[in-house]
Amino acid sequence: MEEKVIMLGNEAIARGAYEAGVVVSSAYPGTPSTEISEALCKYDEVYTEWAPNEKVAVEVAFGASVAGKRTLACMKHVGLNVASDPLYTFAYTGVNGGAVIVVADDPGLASSQNEQDTRMIARSAHVPVLEPSDSQEAKDFTVLAYELSEKYDTPVILRTTTKLAHSQSVVTLSDRVEKEAVPYERNLRKYVMMPASAIGRHVFVEDRENRLAKDAETLSINKVERGDNKIGFITSGIAYQYVKEACPTASVLKLGLVNPLPKKLIEDFVSSVETCYVFEELEPVFEEQIKSWGLKVLGKELFTKQGEYSANMLKKVIYGKTEEVYAKVEAPNRPPILCPGCPHRSVFSVLKKLKIHAAGDIGCYTLGAVAPLDVIDTTVCMGASISTLHGIEKAMGKEFRNNWVAVIGDSTFLHTGINSLINSVYNKSTGTVIILDNRTTGMTGHQEHSATGKTLKGDDTYAINLKDLCLAVGVPVVLEIDAFDVETLEKEIKKSVNGDVLTVIIAKSPCALLKGQKFPNRCEIDKDACKKCKACLRIGCPAISMRDGVVTIDETMCNGCGLCKNYCKFNAIKVVAR
Amino acid sequence: MIKNVMIVGVGGQGTLLTSRIIGKAALSVGYDVKISEVHGMAQRGGSVVTFVRYGEKVAEPVVEEGVADVIIAFERLEALRYSHFLKKGGVIVVNDCRIDPMTVVTGAKEYPENVIEELKKTYSVYAIDGERIAKELGNSKVLNSVVLGYATKHLGLGVETVLETLKNTVPPKTVELNVKAFTAGNEN
Numbered sequence: 001m002e003e004k005v006i007m008l009g010n011e012a013i014a015r016g017a018y019e020a021g022v023v024v025s026s027a028y029p030g031t032p033s034t035e036i037s038e039a040l041c042k043y044d045e046v047y048t049e050w051a052p053n054e055k056v057a058v059e060v061a062f063g064a065s066v067a068g069k070r071t072l073a074c075m076k077h078v079g080l081n082v083a084s085d086p087l088y089t090f091a092y093t094g095v096n097g098g099a100v101i102v103v104a105d106d107p108g109l110a111s112s113q114n115e116q117d118t119r120m121i122a123r124s125a126h127v128p129v130l131e132p133s134d135s136q137e138a139k140d141f142t143v144l145a146y147e148l149s150e151k152y153d154t155p156v157i158l159r160t161t162t163k164l165a166h167s168q169s170v171v172t173l174s175d176r177v178e179k180e181a182v183p184y185e186r187n188l189r190k191y192v193m194m195p196a197s198a199i200g201r202h203v204f205v206e207d208r209e210n211r212l213a214k215d216a217e218t219l220s221i222n223k224v225e226r227g228d229n230k231i232g233f234i235t236s237g238i239a240y241q242y243v244k245e246a247c248p249t250a251s252v253l254k255l256g257l258v259n260p261l262p263k264k265l266i267e268d269f270v271s272s273v274e275t276c277y278v279f280e281e282l283e284p285v286f287e288e289q290i291k292s293w294g295l296k297v298l299g300k301e302l303f304t305k306q307g308e309y310s311a312n313m314l315k316k317v318i319y320g321k322t323e324e325v326y327a328k329v330e331a332p333n334r335p336p337i338l339c340p341g342c343p344h345r346s347v348f349s350v351l352k353k354l355k356i357h358a359a360g361d362i363g364c365y366t367l368g369a370v371a372p373l374d375v376i377d378t379t380v381c382m383g384a385s386i387s388t389l390h391g392i393e394k395a396m397g398k399e400f401r402n403n404w405v406a407v408i409g410d411s412t413f414l415h416t417g418i419n420s421l422i423n424s425v426y427n428k429s430t431g432t433v434i435i436l437d438n439r440t441t442g443m444t445g446h447q448e449h450s451a452t453g454k455t456l457k458g459d460d461t462y463a464i465n466l467k468d469l470c471l472a473v474g475v476p477v478v479l480e481i482d483a484f485d486v487e488t489l490e491k492e493i494k495k496s497v498n499g500d501v502l503t504v505i506i507a508k509s510p511c512a513l514l515k516g517q518k519f520p521n522r523c524e525i526d527k528d529a530c531k532k533c534k535a536c537l538r539i540g541c542p543a544i545s546m547r548d549g550v551v552t553i554d555e556t557m558c559n560g561c562g563l564c565k566n567y568c569k570f571n572a573i574k575v576v577a578r
Numbered sequence: 579m580i581k582n583v584m585i586v587g588v589g590g591q592g593t594l595l596t597s598r599i600i601g602k603a604a605l606s607v608g609y610d611v612k613i614s615e616v617h618g619m620a621q622r623g624g625s626v627v628t629f630v631r632y633g634e635k636v637a638e639p640v641v642e643e644g645v646a647d648v649i650i651a652f653e654r655l656e657a658l659r660y661s662h663f664l665k666k667g668g669v670i671v672v673n674d675c676r677i678d679p680m681t682v683v684t685g686a687k688e689y690p691e692n693v694i695e696e697l698k699k700t701y702s703v704y705a706i707d708g709e710r711i712a713k714e715l716g717n718s719k720v721l722n723s724v725v726l727g728y729a730t731k732h733l734g735l736g737v738e739t740v741l742e743t744l745k746n747t748v749p750p751k752t753v754e755l756n757v758k759a760f761t762a763g764n765e766n
Contacts (some may be wrong), residue, residue, distance in 0.1 A: 169613075169617070311637075326662040338622065
C-alpha cells in the first residue's frame with residue numbers, strides 16, 4: 001500500500017504505532033497529545049484505553065512490554081511528571097516487547113501550566129529520545145523507536161511539541177507488520193527492582209547509554225545537510241523547519257535522536273562551519289552538552305528559553321531584519337472563556353455571590369480565575385485543589401478556611417484528586433470540596449473517563465459512582481446537586497463552609513458541548529423590563545452583550561440554560577422555545 | 579512559490595474545518611501542504627488562528643507576520659487583530675459579523691468602530707455577510723461553506739477543486755446544503 005494522505009502529527013504517531021504492530025496503548029488525555037489515542041483507537045488491531053492518569057498508563061505499558069508485545073503510552077509534558085516514578089525504573093528494567101512513551105511538550109503554553117522540557121527528564125532517567133520534525137517523520141520515528149527499544153532493551157521517548165503535534169503534513173502510509181510476542185521468561189535480575197537486582201541494572205543502563213551514543217554517530221536520522229559553510233545550525237524537531245524557512249542555504253546538523261548525542265558528529269560539524277548556532281526551543285539541552293565538550297557554539301545568548309520559535313525570529317538574529325511588515329493594530333484581547341450554557345459558570349456565579357475563594361485545578365474551570373468571574377485563586381497541577389485547601393486550613397485554621405472551597409473536575413478528581421481527598425479525610429480536614437461533574441474530560445475535547453460508563457473505544461463499561469467513592473473513603477457528608485440549581489447550591493455551600501465536617505458537593509450537569517444533548521430553549525430579554533443594571537453581564541456568558549446601550553442575548557449562541565435569569569432582579573429575562 | 583493562507587476567528591466558529599478543506603484541496607492538485615491548527619484552551623471562545631501553506635515544498639507549518647497572501651476572517655475584530663500578517667498586495671476576506679470578546683462585555687475595552695472601512699485604507703478587503711446568506715439558506719451552521727466559497731476566488735486552487743474537496747469532507751447528509759452555501763458565497 002502506497003497512499004499519500006495529510007495527517008496531524010499526532011495522527012501520524014498513531015499510524016506509526018499501528019504499522020509497528022503495537023497491541024496495547026494506554027494514555028491520559030492532555031493537550032497537545034490527546035489525538036494520538038483518539039486516532040489509534042480506530043484501528044481494531046490495537047487495544048487502546050484511557051487510564052486515570054499517566055503513571056498508570058506507563059505501568060500498563062510496562063506490563064504489556066514484559067509480557068512480550070509492543071506497547072505505547074502517551075501524555076503531555078506535565079503528565080510525565082506524574083509518570084516519572086515508573087519511568088525512572090522502567091529505564092532500569094528495560095523491555096521485552098518494544099515500549100514507546102510519547103511526550104508532548106508545549107512551548108508557548110497553548111494549553112498548559114508550565115513550559116518544561118522533556119529532554120531534561122529523559123537525560124536524568126537515561127532514556128533515549130527521538131524528535132520528529134513533520135508528520136512523515138512522526139510516523140517513521142515511531143516505527144524506529146520500537147526497533148531501538150528492542151535493540152537496546154530500553155523504553156524510548158518520542159518527544160513532540162505543540163506545533164508538530166497539531167500541524168498536518170503529507171504522509172505516505174505503509175501496511176501494519178504484526179510482531180510475534182517475545183517469549184516471556186521470569187527474570188528477577190531484570191524485572192524485580194529490589195536493590196540487589198537494581199544495582200546490576202544500573203551498570204547496564206550506563207553501558208547501554210554509552211553504546212547508543214556511539215551508534216548515534218551513524219544513525220540515519222542524525223544527518224548533516226551540507227550547505228554554505230559560513231553558518232551552521234544544530235537543531236531538531238519543529239525548530240529545524242524554522243531554520244529551513246529562514247536560512248535555506250545554511251549547513252544544518254539535524255538531530256533525530258536527541259538523547260544521547262553523537263559527540264564526534266557534532267564536533268566535526270562545528271569545526272566545518274565558521275559560526276555554529278544551536279537552535280533549540282526551551283532549555284539549552286544540546287548547547288550545554290556541546291559547550292561542556294569545549295566547542296564554540298552560540299545558543300541561548302541569542303535565542304530565548306521561552307515560548308515558540310519562528311523563522312522571523314531567526315531572520316532577525318542572523319540577518320538583522322525580517323520581511324517588511326505592516327504596523328500591528330491595537331485590538332481588544334479575546335481570551336478564552338467558558339462556553340454559553342457551561343455548568344461551571346453556574347457554580348462560579350454562586351461562589352462569586354458568596355465572595356468565596358476557590359483553590360482551583362486543571363481543566364476548563366481554570367477560566368473561573370479571570371474576569372468577570374474572578375473566583376479561582378490558585379492553580380498548580382492535576383489534583384492539587386483539594387490538597388491546597390487542606391494546607392490552607394492546617395496553616396490558618398477554620399476561620400480562614402470558611403472563606404474557601406476547592407473546585408475540581410470529575411476527570412481531574414479521578415486522575416489524582418482522589419489521593420488528596422483521602423488525605424483530607426485521614427488528616428481531619430473540615431473544608432468544602434466541589435466536584436464539577438460535567439460527565440467528561442472537557443478541556444482536551446471530550447474524552448471518556450472511569451466515571452462515564454464508556455471506554456475510549458466507545459464500549460459500555462463499569463462507571464465509578466463519585467458519590468459512593470467519596471463515601472467509601474470516609475467523607476462524612478457528600479451531596480449531589482444539579483449545577484444549575486443555584487438556590488440549593490448557595491444554601492449548601494454556605495452551610496458547609498461554616499460547618500465543621502469535610503463536605504463534598506458534586507455539582508452535576510453535562511458539559512454543554514457534549515454530543516447528543518438537546519437544547520429546546522433559549523433566553524430572551526424583555527427590552528421594556530430591562531433596567532440595564534448589567535447584573536446578567538457579570539456572569540460572563542459570551543451570548544450576552546450590550547450594544548448601543550441595549551442588552552441582547554445572541555440567539556445562535558444561547559442554549560437556554562437560564563442562569564442569567566436567576567440574576568435578573570427585574571424579571572426581564574425569559575426562557576422561550578427555540 | 580508558496581501560497582500562505584491564514585484562517586482566523588473565534589473558537590467554536592469552525593475555522594479548523596475550513597483550513598482542513600483548503601489543505602486537502604491543495605494536496606489533491608499535487609502540492610506539498612502544511613496546516614497548523616489550534617486545539618485545547620484557545621478553542622474555548624478565544625481568538626483562534628490556523629495556517630495553511632501549499633506549494634512545491636513547504637518547510638514551517640505557520641504563516642509568519644508579513645507573508646500571508648490571504649487572510650480569511652470569520653469575524654471583524656479578528657480580521658483587524660491579524661491584519662499585519664498580510665504581505666504587501668495580499669487580501670483579507672472577512673465575514674462581516676461582530677462577536678464581543680469578554681473584555682468588551684465587561685466594559686474594560688471598546689469594540690472598535692468601522693473595522694471594515696479602516697482595514698480598507700491599508701489592505702484589499704473583501705467583505706461578505708455570511709450569516710445572512712447562511713440564514714437565507716435555512717441553516718446558520720453552513721456559514722463556513724459560504725465564507726469558503728467566497729474566499730476560494732483568492733486561493734489559486736480552482737473552484738471545482740475546492741468544491742469537490744468540500745463534498746468529500748462534510749457529513750454526507752449535509753453535502754447538498756453545503757454545496758448550495760459554497761456556491762452562494764462563490765457567486766457573491
